[in-house]
Amino acid sequence: MSQYKKLLLIINPVLRHSPAIHHAAALAKASGASLHIAALVQSLDILALLEEGIREKARQSYLKDHSDWLKDQEEKMRGRGIEVTAEVAWADDMQQAILDHVSEMQPDLLIKQVQHESALKRAFFTPLDWYLLRHCPIPVYLVGASGHALPRMVVAAVDASDTESSNSELNDRIIQQANSLALQCNAELHLLYACDISAAYLGDMGGGGLTLADLTRELRRDLEKSFLRVAGRFGVPSDRRHFMTGSPVSVLSEFANEQQVDVIVMGRVQSHGLEKLLGSTTEHILYQVPCSVLAV
Known part of the structure; x- marks a missing residue:
């Protein structure tokens, strides 16, 4: 049985060649889920310069153009046997508009194209995708430019370094989401752990004890055993x-490029302090990999 019953796709109707539409339609078809497309249009500042009557006509004409295009997309999807509905609407506050749609519809998955932002802009404003990763109550599927x-090929990125129950539960949710997605799409499921151990020098830890290199090797062995236990529990082939x-960011980006990964499934945790300003691993991955990211 599919884990998805209802999908919500958020699009910018100006970007009519967005791959997110094709990804959402393909997933809806494979899973048998219904799909709702919300084409949210940000207000055009230039319209404020027009007289009120002319401004309203311009707004309606602008929406009608996008609505006609979206109806054509609906018809094509229905022709493929997909249950789909759609709407075009103004959104003065894009962040809140998306969360309101999630709250009203209660979908199983939010789908949206990755919106790249410059490092300078990220230094002053929280990107929309980062905001959704932090505040959206359901899994977020952010569609990349390739795949x-x-x-x-679906890759579940786990963290085997922390055995606390909360982290273990998150690993389980990541793998379960990845496994369900792979089964529905008849894709390969892979499990990856990026072990970040820094050992810049060999130093004696004193009193004939272990060197830093020895400790690093021991820690690596323990983490690998932990990772293999997780993989074994879910029956992931060797x-x-x-x-x-x-x-993690470097390892995942290199692996995604070399292995032509389609989706990386990752966890998202509540950001605090400096991480809230600089962004988490999952948030930075969005700008480093060409594939899609499913955050749970």
Whole structure:
């Protein structure tokens, strides 16, 4: 049975060649879920310069153009046997408009194209995608620029370094989401852990004790055993288990590019302090990988 019954796709109707539409349609078809497309249009500042009567006509004409295009997309999807509805609406506050749609519809998944923002802009404003990762109460599927519309390779990125129950539960949710997505799409499921151990020098820890290098090797062995236990619990084949060393963002981006990954499934946690300003691993991955990211 599919884990998805209702999908919500948020699009910018100006970007009519967005891959998010094809990804959402393919997932709805594969899972048998209904799909609602919300084409949210931000207010045009230039319209404020027009007289009131002319401004209203311009707004309606602008919406009608997008509505006609969206109706054509609906008809094509229905022709493929997809249950789909759609709407075009103004959104003065995009963040709140999206969360309101989630609250009203209660979908199983929010789908949206990744919206790239410059590092300078990120320094002063929280990107829309980061905001959704932090505040959206349901899993968020952010569609990248590459990858098959229906995934063929799904990677669950887990953290085996923390055995606390909360982290273990998050790992379980990540793998369960990834496994369900892979099963629905007839894709390969891979498990990856980026082990970040820094050992810049060899130093004696004193009194004939272990060197830093020895401790690093021991820690690496323990973490690899922990990772293999997680993989074993979910029956992930040995050739699809990837224990790699390095910073998570670098490891995941290199792996995604080299292996032509379609979707990376990652966890998202509540940001605090400096991380809230700089962004979490999941948030930074959005700007480093060409594939889609499913955050749970």
